[in-house]
Amino acid sequence: MQALRTTASVALAASVLLTATGCTSGSSGTGDAPAAPKLTTTTPAATGALDNVNWNLPMGEPTTLDPARVGDYSPSTVESNLCDPLLRLKADYSVAPGLASSWDQPDATTLVLNLRSGVKFWDGRTMTPQDVVASLQRQRDPRTQSVNITLFASVKSIAATGAHQVTVRFTKPDVLFLKALANGFGAVGEASYVKKAGASYGTAKGGLMCTGPFELASWKPGESITVRRNDAYWDTALKPKAKQVTFKFVTDGSTLAGALLSGQIDGSYEISSAAAKTLRSSSAGTVYYGPSAQTNYLTATSPDSPLADPKIVQALSLVLDRDALVKNVYDGAAQKLKTFVPPFVWQKAEGSSVYSKGYDALPAVPAVDVDKAKKLLGQATSKKRTLSVAIPAGDQQSLQTLTFLQAGAKKIGLKVVIKQLQPTQMSGLFYDASLRKGLDATMVMGYVEIPEALSYAQLLTASDSLFNWTKYHNDKVTALLGEAQSTLDATKRADLFTRAQALYTKDLPLVPIASPYERMFLNKRISGAPASFAYINMPWAAYLGATGGATS
Structure with a gap:
């Protein structure tokens, strides 16, 4: 999630071509949406050194880099290059x-x-x-x-x-x-x-002390974070080619596109679909699409929310035109989801065929049916007909998604009010209940950050989970997921998970929307970064370097 991290595609990824070098290049000369973007996990290997790379964090400035407290896009993008995991x-x-x-x-x-x-x-x-x-x-x-x-x-x-x-x-x-x-x-x-650092560990004041390929050099709040190469890094095969990386905090999509086109910023993960369309038609660099464990969905923020009512959830799902959404909002670079765990999570896992079979057996993503949605709304226990939904300010993709939903909801008598929150408040609401007051729902830009599907499922279904905001409980789901967590046999574990998935897909109060592909831009002077969503927990910046000989 934007904060639902752990702590996640075979069926999803099977419909696209995974290649080692596939991409949509800036030399294509067209800004049209790719009919079927080619996905790649990597970019061409870098060959030269760099003095500095300016990289952007489109979700804004991190609030902490303490690995124990990192639970969002921006902090993870930086921390993964500083603190090596086991x-x-x-x-x-x-x-x-x-x-x-x-x-x-x-x-x-x-x-x-x-x-x-x-x-x-x-x-x-x-x-x-x-x-x-x-x-x-x-x-x-x-x-x-x-x-x-x-x-x-x-x-x-x-x-x-x-x-x-x-x-x-x-x-x-x-x-x-x-x-x-x-x-x-x-x-x-x-x-x-x-x-010694105590509570300040991971902040601009307290700093960090880790073993990663880069070390924290400076943190200027509101301006930038700079990391410099660790020349004594233990993994000699991954010694960074860049002497330092400077992270910027540009959250507006159009401003970021301009900075990438001008070369003020060299690259960024999570570029918006609108920015990707603009950047594809330029010669400034390359837009890469990668397989992703990201998941976008709408979820209630409390048990009292109208969206905690399964009938209203089903009604909203029936007025959301996902085909039009993928084409027009995601620029074609996404897959519709039947549930909230994207299949890329288990693509390389033991038992992947069992996971795929279970996913395929789930009900198909519903087509738009306004009449059926009206009937369901009439059967709802909740009589509230206004939904206040939070999204990050400046996030055009979420805004456009909710605009689609808003139009469909209006047809059945539901009013969707969009609340745009500043990045810190938006990130904080996932952990602080007080920041969810006055809200009925939020758009989640989630991700499953380890290759184990049940990790994310438990976050939303376990009674004691920090993220089970609706107090959802299903004894059978709890039992199946609990047994799966204690089962070392991978095939049996996959079977237990898919059985639980079939149950919570029916009654968990959320609206699955899509799994966007990873979108990354590299200007023409740099290359090497991984293009898949795995960057979120790997030392991706250590792979960055110049496309040709040494350069500054």
């Missing part, structure tokens, strides 16, 4: 070794992490098992306000068990803990530095 997410959404060179599960309730030797923090201090233990343990402390605290539900102990080893013991098997080590949850900070 496991590393790859561009195809598979998982590889990170600070842990390997791991073992000698029994169902034991996880042994074998750490790399010789890894150093930016200050030259060697990473120890104690740093790993401290980084994980501080997230159990409510004072840390970690977005990952629910991942400790089955953890019995975490301890250093060797010179390069940490062992985690569980009260019951738990597949989510291991997979979550590929995001901020698994990031390792220097224990003594973190303790």
